[in-house]
Amino acid sequence: MIDPQSSASPASSRPASAAASGDAATPSDRSMTRRRALGALGLGTGAVCGLAACGPEDEGFGNADPVRATDDAIALSELPENATTLVNFGGERPFVAIVRGTGEDITAFSGYCTHQGCAVAMAGEELECPCHGSTFDAKTGEVLSAPAASPLPPVAVEVDGDVLRRVR
Ligand code: FES
Numbered sequence: 001m002i003d004p005q006s007s008a009s010p011a012s013s014r015p016a017s018a019a020a021s022g023d024a025a026t027p028s029d030r031s032m033t034r035r036r037a038l039g040a041l042g043l044g045t046g047a048v049c050g051l052a053a054c055g056p057e058d059e060g061f062g063n064a065d066p067v068r069a070t071d072d073a074i075a076l077s078e079l080p081e082n083a084t085t086l087v088n089f090g091g092e093r094p095f096v097a098i099v100r101g102t103g104e105d106i107t108a109f110s111g112y113c114t115h116q117g118c119a120v121a122m123a124g125e126e127l128e129c130p131c132h133g134s135t136f137d138a139k140t141g142e143v144l145s146a147p148a149a150s151p152l153p154p155v156a157v158e159v160d161g162d163v164l165r166r167v168r
Pocket residue numbers: 010113114115116117118129130131132133134146147148
């Protein structure tokens with residue numbers, strides 16, 4: 001388990017995030033050796049979704065415990081459906097909020113506050129900044145309360161077989 005707040009200093013923590021996908025792929029999707037989930041950047045095609053285009057279902061959506069990834073990749077099995085998971089991908093600004101609906105309905109955005117860069121933490125259906133109290137919607141990254149004025153920026157990730165990779 002990871003405590004995102006342990007690296008919440010604006011000076012020492014910088015954002016990073018990713019998203020994953022599931023296994024509800026169509027036969028043609030499964031034939032692909034590598035799928036890119038760039039939906040968070042609005043670049044996705046096919047089964048890939050953008051934040052606003054096809055987010056997770058509202059029913060039963062929740063937050064999962066933070067997890068740590070290795071080598072910029074995390075098993076899809078560690079990313080529960082209908083939940084947002086904060087993933088630590090290591091390196092600079094490692095925290096990425098991965099929003100998974102069902103199957104490959106996955107988007108990702110930075111786990112760092114847009115006010116002054118503190119790492120956010122899960123707080124119910126919100127992501128909360130411990131530094132000055134900004135809150136963000138855990139499904140969309142939109143600002144719910146100031147002082148942050150901008151949404152959490154999207155992060156590029158890709159699905160590669162059974163894992164989700166952060167694209168750097
Ligand atoms: S750094 Fe998040 S509210 Fe200031």
